[in-house]
Amino acid sequence: MNRQPRWIEEAFIEKADLFLKVLEWQWERAEEEAKLIANLLRKYGIKDEAKLLEVGCGNGRILINLAKLGYRTWGVDISPKLINDGIKKARERGVEGKVEFVICDVRELSKFFKRGFFDAVLAVWTSIIGYYLNDDVDVRVLKECRYVTKDGGHLFVLNTVNRDVLTLRHSLRCIFPSFEELDDVVLVEKPTFDPLTSTISNKWTFYKKAANKDLKYLGEFEFKLRVYSLHELINIAKRAGWKYVASYTDLTTLRDFVPSLSGFNLVFETLT
Incomplete structure (x- = not known):
């Protein structure tokens, strides 16, 4: 295996x-x-x-x-x-x-x-x-x-x-960092797409919403997928x-x- x-x-x-x-x-x-x-x-x-x-x-x-x-x-x-x-x-x-x-x-x-x-x-x-x-x-x-x-x-x-969607977004330079609010947590994504290998890589970083609108770092991980x-x-x-x-x-x-x-x-x- x-x-x-x-x-x-x-x-x-x-x-x-x-x-x-x-x-x-x-x-x-x-x-x-x-x-x-x-x-x-x-x-x-x-x-x-x-x-x-x-x-x-x-x-x-x-x-x-x-x-x-x-x-x-x-x-x-x-x-x-x-x-x-x-x-x-x-x-x-x-x-x-x-x-x-x-x-x-x-x-x-x-x-x-x-x-x-x-x-x-x-x-x-x-x-x-x-x-x-x-x-x-x-x-x-x-x-x-x-x-x-x-x-x-x-x-x-x-x-x-879908690979075709990522290819189009890549050609239009529409793949860029973004964030999502998950209740009391903020998720920051930093994706990249490689059209030569049909792979998307992403880094997810998590922050806890704190007092005074501050963010407390919780952790992060990266992943890489083959897309078809x-x-x-x-x-x-x-x-x-x-x-x-x-x-x-x-x-x-x-x-x-x-x-x-x-x-x-x-x-x-x-x-x-």
Whole structure:
């Protein structure tokens, strides 16, 4: 197995408290996001009581809300901190019996789940794909997803960064530092994009809002992702046993995908 990139251990394990601040902020819109995903699932015949797996689930904002809508959900993540927080949230929201969390390297799903166990697999918010900066590893990840999905099942890659958008923004010099207020925390981002290697690097620095409008430094980490265009992701998925079905600009309108204008919302079905 390829070695784990150093940033994964730093961001999700050693400094998981920092990453958790970003996930907590995303919970504000998680219920609505889950409803949109459920609409998409139903469009492809995946109804209540279906068994869903979310890879890179974090602290469960999507799968917990899908469980509240009637689905049986499982989530895997490499971070014990995030998984333990997800277990706590499932208990607080009354769906503890409908959600299961597993601390797991997504490259080894077949060690934790039986062949064909799930009706569908979800990868949401640029999760997992591209983390290892290696196309062959991404194929392996999607093969593992295929192994645990039943014949005729589906893979959904949602709210995922699109290389064409980054290329356009790079050419227009529109990739620059920015900040986001996460309640009492300020997140400063410093992204860069390399079109030659199709990689985006980013440095996230966290500050606590203090008295007199001062900011107190909390910590930082950097990460680097491989990003794909539509045809590249389709080819990688095909190598892993998935057939491309559809792509959408957004989950609200489900309009057909337009290159260079949005991230990915992709649907794949198992190859038989």
